Every structure is written in structure tokens, then in C-alpha cells.
Amino acid sequence: MLYDLFILPLTEPYFQKALIGGCIVAIVAGVVGCLVVLRRMAFLGDALSHAMIAGVAGGYLVMKLLFGLEAHAPGMLLGSxxxxIATVALISFVARISRVKEDTAIGIxxxxxxxxxxVVVSIFRHYIHIDLMHFIMGDIxxxxxTDLWVSAFAGAFVLSLLILFFRHFQLATFDPVMAASIGLPVLLLDYLLTTCVSxxxxxxxxxxxxxxxxxxxITPAATAYLLSDRLDRMMWLAALFGTTSIIGGLYLCVWLDSAGGGAIMLFCTLQFLVVLTVAPKYGxxxxxxxxxxxxxxQVVEDILTTILRYDRPTPLSIIRTYVESGKGLQRALSRMVRDNLLEASEDGYRLTAAGRQEADxxxxxxxxxEAYLATIGTPAREVHSTAHQLEHLGGEAVEYLDEKLGQPKxxxxxxxxP
Incomplete structure (x- = not known):
């Protein structure tokens, strides 16, 4: 049973080629995808993938008419x-010279x-023999x-660029202003990254x-983003998740007798959802x-002021009378004891030095x-209750009040x- 499920597919040449080619693409796409995700360029990747059909059709047509070659991979690669590049240039041009924003320009x-x-494929259908459904859905x-060689050379070239200019890409991604200020060609790096994505x-x-x-x-990089705060580690994880997506998706495809590309992305998405659920920090x-x-x-501050006003070890019953926190009061007290704001004893809770400082x-x-509300005519019966709601603002607002009221004692x- 296990042999038929796991070993037998590996003996098939079509499965081996799909596994090798898919893993090459997934590793490179995962690594580049980290920069795409961090720079919020996911929509641009979608644009480039759709714009490719014009390049493929152009490259196919030129090679067919000029050289008599059909489905020539290098020609279609160059056309794509x-x-x-033309798509990126047009997007940049429209966004720069008009009031249309970049995301709108990408969509247009x-x-x-x-x-x-x-349109080109349909007009020159006698010369261009491209199956649009195959182009849109793929056939892993x-x-x-030829596809294996193209993906291997393209992947090696892209990974070489990323390794050589890793620090440059890292700085331009996280702090482009600083990168420009120290003389890095940020615009050139953007175009270089776009070329890699292409x-x-x-x-x-x-x-x-x-x-x-x-x-x-996008998906393997996003999955890695949930598990790491470092770019280099994120890239390794994205390559790993891309590879597992290919392996799991191909087996899923064989077991369910489904489309290969769809099975891969289904497995990839399920993998993302699992990590999204169980990630130790961001899950x-x-x-x-x-x-x-x-x-x-607000609960912490109410506890502090209640104990401060009681001015002696405060029983839990007294704190519960003045602090509205529901069932979380005991948990709040335990946390404050751990944070060294309170000391617990048989008689109740008392403030530590740090706790008294916060309570003050x-x-x-x-x-x-209270002083401010009194000066603006708030009824005396409402001054305390209103101040109790506003006291939690703290910070600059309090210092502003102190200065405005002339630093009252x-x-x-x-x-x-205090």
C-alpha cells in the first residue's frame, strides 16, 4: 500500500521531471517572493504573469516568421x-505623470x-499555436x-543576483531612504528585483x-513570514515551504487524479493555513x-489607586468592590505580583516601591x-466620576493640564x- 502511494510515482519519468522542475521553480520563487511580500509587490507579480502572454505571442510569432522555428523556448523567454519590462515601464510612467495611483496603473x-x-494570438492563430488554457493553468x-533547462538557468541567474546583492536588497527593502542616502542605486535595485520576478x-x-x-x-514567502523576523531565515523557510508544496501537491495530484498546478497550490494554501493557526508568535x-x-x-491602574487610597494591606473583597474586572481580577493581581507592582500577604495586597510610583x-x-473639570464648570457631583474615566489617558495630556492650571499643589x- 505504502509502495503504491509513495514509491511507485517516483519511478515514473513524468513524475520525476515534474518534481525536479517544480522544486527548482519553487525554491527560486520562494526566495524572490520574500522581497516581493516585504515590499508589498504581490499585485505586480500578478501583473507580470498576465502580461507575459503578449511577450510569448510576440516571441513565438517572430521566431516562426523569421526563422521557421515553432515553440522556440529562448525566443519566447526573451519576448516574455x-x-x-515594458509593463513595469508603462506602470511607472502612468503613475508618475498622472494622478492615478500605482495600484490602479498596475490594474490598467x-x-x-x-x-x-x-488578440495577437487570435489574429495570428495560423502561425501561433498556443493553447491559452494550458498557458493560464499550466501542465506540470x-x-x-527544454522547460527544465530554462528554469534551471533562470533560477541559477536569479539566485546568483540575490546572493551577490543580498545586503543591498535588504537595506533597500527595509529602509530605502537610508539606502539612497548612503549612495545605493535604489531605483536600479527596484528594476533588478523586477527583472528577477519576471x-x-x-x-x-x-x-x-x-x-x-x-x-x-507569494504563498510560501507569506508562510515563512509568519515564522521569522529575519530576511535570510525567511528566505530559507520560503524555499522549504515551496519545495514541500511541490512534493505534497504532486502526490495529491496523482492520488486524486487532478490538475497538477491546482493540486500544488491547494497544498500550498493548506500549508499556509496550518502555519497561520499554529505559528508560535504570529499564529x-x-x-x-x-x-x-x-x-x-485601566484595571491595573484601578487596582493601584484602590490600594493606595486604602493605605494599608488591602483585602481582595475591598479591591473587588472598587475595581470592575469581572473574572479576570485574580489573574490581574497575580500578574501585578509577578511584575513587582504588588506584594501579597495574609492581610491582603500592598504596593511595592514601583507600584506606589505608578499609583502616584x-x-x-x-x-x-478634577481641577480642570472644576474650572470649566462641571457640576461638583460629576467631577470625581468624570475624572475617574479621564485619569487613564495620562502622558502628555496630564502634563498639558498641569501647565494650563499653573502647576497646582x-x-x-x-x-x-502628587
Whole structure:
């Protein structure tokens, strides 16, 4: 059973070629995709993949009419690259000279160039023998030797560029202003990255198609982004997730007898959802646990001021009377003891030196707000309750009040202001 499920597919030449070609593309796409995700260029990758059809049609037509060669891979590769560069140039031109934003310009240009490719294919259908459905959906189980060589050379070239200029790309991605200030050619790096994205798209589109190549470029990188805060580690993880997507997707394709590209992206997306759920720092479970253990700052401050005003070890019953925190009061007290704001004893809770300092800040804010509310005519019966709501603002607002009121020493009820 296990032999039929896992070993038997590996003995088939079509599966071996799909595995090799897919892994090459997935590794390169994952590494480049990290920069795409961090620079928020995902829509541009989608644009380049769609614009490619015009380049493929142009390259096919030129090679057919001038040299009599049909489906010549280097010619279509060059045409696709030129189409990608033209797309980026047009997007930049429209966004720069008009009030149209870049994302809108991307939507306009890529659909226009994609439509141009479709029209050219339909007009010259006697010369261009391209299956549009194959181009859009891909056929990873029908990988040709030429596709393998194209993806290998394109991948080696792209990875070489990224290794050579890794520090430059890293700085231009996270702090382009600083990169420009120290003399790095930020615009040239942007075009170089766009060229890398174009090469990845061109080398992958024959295997997984126009639609799914964007998924290979984005999803493994996004999955790695959930697990790492370092670019180099993120790139390694993205390459790993891309490879596992290819392997898992190909087996899924064989077991379910489904389309290869679709199975790969389905596995890739499921992989992302699993990581999104269980990621130790940025996952949904981790977020839920953080929110569950989160103590509102207002509750902490209310506990501090309650104990400060009681001025002796304060029993839990007294704190519960004045602090509205529901079932989370005991958890809040335990956290404050761990944070060295409170000391627990048999008689109740008392403030530490750090806790008294924090409590004085809140009490100071409360009495300054009382003084301010009294000066603007707030009814005396509402001054305390309103100040109790406003005291949690703190920060610059309190210092502004202190200066505006002339740095008072006592509140409106005769209580000293800390």
C-alpha cells in the first residue's frame, strides 16, 4: 500500500521531471517572493504573469516568421522578459505623470497588455499555436526537457543576483531612504528585483500557469513570514515551504487524479493555513492566548489607586468592590505580583516601591483632571466620576493640564496632587 502511494510515482519519468522542475521553480520563487511580500509587490507579480502572454505571442510569432522555428523556448523567454519590462515601464510612467495611483496603473496596464496578447494570438492563430488554457493553468505533469533547462538557468541567474546583492536588497527593502542616502542605486535595485520576478514568472508559467505562478511567488514567502523576523531565515523557510508544496501537491495530484498546478497550490494554501493557526508568535492560537492573558491597563491602574487610597494591606473583597474586572481580577493581581507592582500577604495586597510610583502617576492624573473639570464648570457631583474615566489617558495630556492650571499643589477637594 505504502509502495503504491509513495514509491511507485517516483519511478515514473513524468513524475520525476515534474518534481525536479517544480522544486527548482519553487525554491527560486520562494526566495524572490520574500522581497516581493516585504515590499508589498504581490499585485505586480500578478501583473507580470498576465502580461507575459503578449511577450510569448510576440516571441513565438517572430521566431516562426523569421526563422521557421515553432515553440522556440529562448525566443519566447526573451519576448516574455521584454513584455514584463515594458509593463513595469508603462506602470511607472502612468503613475508618475498622472494622478492615478500605482495600484490602479498596475490594474490598467496588465489587463491591457494581457488583452493585447490574447488578440495577437487570435489574429495570428495560423502561425501561433498556443493553447491559452494550458498557458493560464499550466501542465506540470507534462514538463519538457527544454522547460527544465530554462528554469534551471533562470533560477541559477536569479539566485546568483540575490546572493551577490543580498545586503543591498535588504537595506533597500527595509529602509530605502537610508539606502539612497548612503549612495545605493535604489531605483536600479527596484528594476533588478523586477527583472528577477519576471524571470521567475517566465520560467514557472509553462509548468503551473499564469494564475498559479503568483501563488508560488507569494504563498510560501507569506508562510515563512509568519515564522521569522529575519530576511535570510525567511528566505530559507520560503524555499522549504515551496519545495514541500511541490512534493505534497504532486502526490495529491496523482492520488486524486487532478490538475497538477491546482493540486500544488491547494497544498500550498493548506500549508499556509496550518502555519497561520499554529505559528508560535504570529499564529491565531498564539494571538488568542495573548488576548486571553491580556490585562486591561485601566484595571491595573484601578487596582493601584484602590490600594493606595486604602493605605494599608488591602483585602481582595475591598479591591473587588472598587475595581470592575469581572473574572479576570485574580489573574490581574497575580500578574501585578509577578511584575513587582504588588506584594501579597495574609492581610491582603500592598504596593511595592514601583507600584506606589505608578499609583502616584494615576492619582496625579485624577486630581489634575478634577481641577480642570472644576474650572470649566462641571457640576461638583460629576467631577470625581468624570475624572475617574479621564485619569487613564495620562502622558502628555496630564502634563498639558498641569501647565494650563499653573502647576497646582492641591485638587478642588483639598487633596494634595502628587
Amino acid at each position: 522578459l521584454l513584455a514584463a 496596464m496588465y489587463t491591457g497588455i494581457f488583452a493585447l496578447g490574447v 505533469l507534462g514538463v519538457a526537457d 524571470l521567475v514568472v517566465v520560467s514557472a508559467v509553462s509548468m503551473v500557469g499564469v494564475i498559479l505562478v503568483v501563488g508560488l511567488l 491565531l492560537l498564539a494571538r488568542w492566548l495573548r488576548l486571553r492573558s491580556l490585562i486591561p491597563q 502617576k494615576v492619582l496625579r492624573a485624577h486630581r489634575l483632571w 492641591v485638587g478642588p477637594h483639598g487633596n494634595p496632587i
